[in-house]
Amino acid sequence: MSFVSLGLEPAxxxxxxxxxxxxxxxxxxxxxxxxxxxxxxxxGAQTGTGKTAAFSLPLIQRLAATPGRPVxxxxxxxxxxxxxxxxxxxxxxxxxxxxxxRVSSTVIFGGVGMGPQTDALRRGVDVLVATPxxxxxxxxxxxxxxxxxxxxxxxxxxxxxxxxxxxAIRRILAMLPTQGRQTLLFSxxxxxxxxxxxxxxxxxxxxxxxxxxxxxxxxxEHRAHPVDTDRKRDLLLHLIAxxxxxxxxxxxxxxxxANRLSEWLEKAGVRSAAIHGNKSQSARVKALxxxxxxxxxxxxATDIAARGIDIxxxxxxxxxxxxxxxxxxxxxxxxxxxxxxxxxxxxxxxPEEGPLLRDIQRLLKQDITLVAVAGYEASRALQMDxxxxxxxxxxxxxxxxxxxxxxxxxxxxxxGNPASRPAPKPARSAGQGGKDxxxxxxxxxxRAV
Numbered sequence: 222m223s224f225v226s227l228g229l230e231p232a233x234x235x236x237x238x239x240x241x242x243x244x245x246x247x248x249x250x251x252x253x254x255x256x257x258x259x260x261x262x263x264x265g266a267q268t269g270t271g272k273t274a275a276f277s278l279p280l281i282q283r284l285a286a287t288p289g290r291p292v293x294x295x296x297x298x299x300x301x302x303x304x305x306x307x308x309x310x311x312x313x314x315x316x317x318x319x320x321x322x323r324v325s326s327t328v329i330f331g332g333v334g335m336g337p338q339t340d341a342l343r344r345g346v347d348v349l350v351a352t353p354x355x356x357x358x359x360x361x362x363x364x365x366x367x368x369x370x371x372x373x374x375x376x377x378x379x380x381x382x383x384x385x386x387x388x389a390i391r392r393i394l395a396m397l398p399t400q401g402r403q404t405l406l407f408s409x410x411x412x413x414x415x416x417x418x419x420x421x422x423x424x425x426x427x428x429x430x431x432x433x434x435x436x437x438x439x440x441x442e443h444r445a446h447p448v449d450t451d452r453k454r455d456l457l458l459h460l461i462a463x464x465x466x467x468x469x470x471x472x473x474x475x476x477x478x479a480n481r482l483s484e485w486l487e488k489a490g491v492r493s494a495a496i497h498g499n500k501s502q503s504a505r506v507k508a509l510x511x512x513x514x515x516x517x518x519x520x521x522a523t524d525i526a527a528r529g530i531d532i533x534x535x536x537x538x539x540x541x542x543x544x545x546x547x548x549x550x551x552x553x554x555x556x557x558x559x560x561x562x563x564x565x566x567x568x569x570x571x572p573e574e575g576p577l578l579r580d581i582q583r584l585l586k587q588d589i590t591l592v593a594v595a596g597y598e599a600s601r602a603l604q605m606d607x608x609x610x611x612x613x614x615x616x617x618x619x620x621x622x623x624x625x626x627x628x629x630x631x632x633x634x635x636x637g638n639p640a641s642r643p644a645p646k647p648a649r650s651a652g653q654g655g656k657d658x659x660x661x662x663x664x665x666x667x668r669a670v
Contacts, residue, residue, distance in 0.1 A: 227253045230282055232321040237278075240317060246271035247431040252407075253279050261426035262405045263378075263419055269438070269559030270431070272407045273314050276300075276374050281315070283372065284347050285322040291345030294365050298348045298372040301393070303380045303525060305330040305352060305502060306509065310531050311376060312350040324348060331355040332502035339364045353381075353389035360396060367396045371403065378406035378419070379548070380525070387418070394422055409552055437551055441558035442565050443589045445578060447599035450571040453541060454482065456597040457569065458489055460539070461519065467536055468512065470556050471521045474542035482541060483521045492516065496530075497523040524549050530556055540568040543577040545612075547584040575603035576612040 222245055224234050237243075245253070248266035255262050256279035266272055280298055291297075300315075302308045312328035319326065326348035327341040335358065342349075342364050349356075349365075359365040375381045381390060404423045411430075420426065437443075448456050461469070473479040476497040483495035494508035494517045511517035513532060522530065524544060538557045544550050557564030568589070570578050582588055593599070604612075 222250055224278075228257050229253070229278055230285070232285065233278055233282055233318060236318050236320045236322075239320075242274075246275075248272055248429065249275045249278075251429045251431060252276070255427050255429070256280070256403075256405060257282065259403055261403060261423040262407075262429065263411065263416065263423070263426045264405070264407045264429040265411045266407075266409065266429075266431045269555055272409075273311055273376070274318065276376075276405050276407055277311070277315050277318050280348070280372055280374070281319045281322050281324050284324045285319075288323045291325055291347055292369065293345045294342050295369045296342075296346050296349040296365075296367075297369055298374070299356075299367065299370050299393075299397075300348065300350045300374040300376060301353060301356070301381060301390075302350065302376045303352065303386065305332060305505065306496075306530060307377060308350050308352055315348060315350065326350065329355050329359060330502075331358075332505075335359070335362075335364070353386060353393060357389060357392060367393070368398060370397045371401065372405070373397060373402060374405045374407070376407055378408040379411055380408075409555055437554060437585060438558045438564075440563045441554055442563070443554075443568075443587075444565070445568040445570045445589045445591050446594050446597070447591060447603055448569050448571060448594070448597050449600050450573070452597050453569045453571070454485055456594060457482075457539065457541060458486070458491070459594065459597065460567065461486075461491060465518070467518075468515070468532070469519050469537040469539050470512075470530065470532075470535060471519055471539045471541050472524065472544070472553050473521055474523075474545070476523055478542070479521045479523055483519075486519055486521075491519055493519045493521065495521045498525060524552065532556065534562055535559070535564065537565045537567065540566070543568060543570060543574045543581070545577065547577070547580040550581045550584070570603060572599055572601050572604050573607070574612055575605040576607050576609040578603065579605045580609055 224237055224242070224245055227245060227250065229237075246266075247270065248264060249271050252262060252264045252275040256276060264272070264275065266275075284297055300311055302311055308328050308330050312326060315326050325346045327338070327346045328350040329338040329342075330352040331354050335355075338355075338359065342359065356365070360367065375390075380386065404426070406419050406423075406426075446456060457471070461467075471482070473482050476499050479495045479497050483493045486493035494511055496505050496508045500508070508517065508520060509530065512520040512530075520530075521541075535557045538554050540550070540553060544553065554564070554566040557566065568578070570591075578589065591603075
């Protein structure tokens with residue numbers, strides 16, 4: 222199977238050849254012909270399997286088939302993403318694919334000034350990539366007219382249609398034409414309730430699921446280390462020091478916890494950075510650029526902020542805190558093991574997080590190997606049969622307390638003074654840290670920017 226056999230025009234296949242893409246991925250094989258036919262589509266595939274190209278390539282071909290001078294403030298296609306990072310990544314890919322086609326694009330998101338974005342919209346573009354909050358801002362200020370949208374794409378659709386984003390999506394849908402609009406939803410996971418919501422505003426959509434829902438690629442090795450909450454930082458530093466050159470994306474539960482963990486790693490001699498929703502756009506770009514060029518070894522992130530992080534050959538993802546929703550585990554570890562490469566997913570699991578691990582294993586329909594690390598063993602067994610509701614509302618974690626790195630093993634307990642512990646010797650070239658991810662409960666009801 223080739224891209225030509227899928228029906229793509231030479232202008233597009235030339236760009237793909239230059240990028241070294243010769244064989245379509247399974248999601249591209251199944252989705253591209255349907256999109257070229259004009260069908261609405263609900264498509265699911267694992268993260269890192271080429272979903273962006275699956276909707277971008279036929280979109281470019283459709284718009285290039287009826288070229289014309291872009292109309293000021295009136296794009297023809299709209300791609301919505303939940304985060305700034307994902308919006309930038311999609312736009313970068315779109316420009317690469319359209320380098321030989323007469324299709325223009327721009328990207329808008331919050332956290333930066335509106336002026337340059339307004340200027341780009343005024344000049345006119347064919348494709349607009351946007352986050353919902355900033356899109357609504359521009360519409361309300363009459364910088365943007367959505368009345369000529371021919372194609373709507375929701376990328377990471379499960380998150381976009383989560384209850385926290387649904388009001389914004391409904392507002393945007395009300396601004397779009399209903400006749401003749403093609404709607405495409407792409408994501409790694411689709412809960413049944415999300416499908417039910419999606420079908421309300423799609424016309425007889427085709428469904429493509431190239432892998433079982435909530436599955437992960439076989440090239441990722443899963444491992445969990447039982448550890449007390451107050452020893453997680455020390456264990457993380459121990460794992461990092463074992464191979465100081467290896468980069469890792471570390472997930473934390475809260476934005477505050479991500480900051481604390483990254484700062485702690487820096488004090489321990491690890492080249493670390495944090496990324497989450499409260500960071501300015503310039504800080505987020507700096508952290509991502511550092512991670513991509515290797516000057517940052519450990520990137521600590523929240524779940525939402527990590528959407529759009531696309532690092533070739535990322536070897537390791539660490540769950541410093543387990544996600545409160547099992548589905549987020551799939552998204553997290555999808556940052557590694559991409560395009561057939563191998564990857565490793567390590568979870569640091571406190572006894573109280575046992576129910577979260579149990580929920581993840583049920584979702585994946587597979588056990589995750591438990592390995593106790595000598596010197597960091599948990600003081601009690603994982604509470605696998607405890608209440609899931611209670612596990613989703615844990616007490617304050619070590620990442621949030623801001624203790625200094627290192628110290629005597631087992632000395633940090635409730636009532637102690639972790640700040641008084643001596644700092645450890647810096648880890649030898651110990652890599653970088655990242656920031657904590659935004660917990661799911663913090664996402665609900667908030668505008669994506």
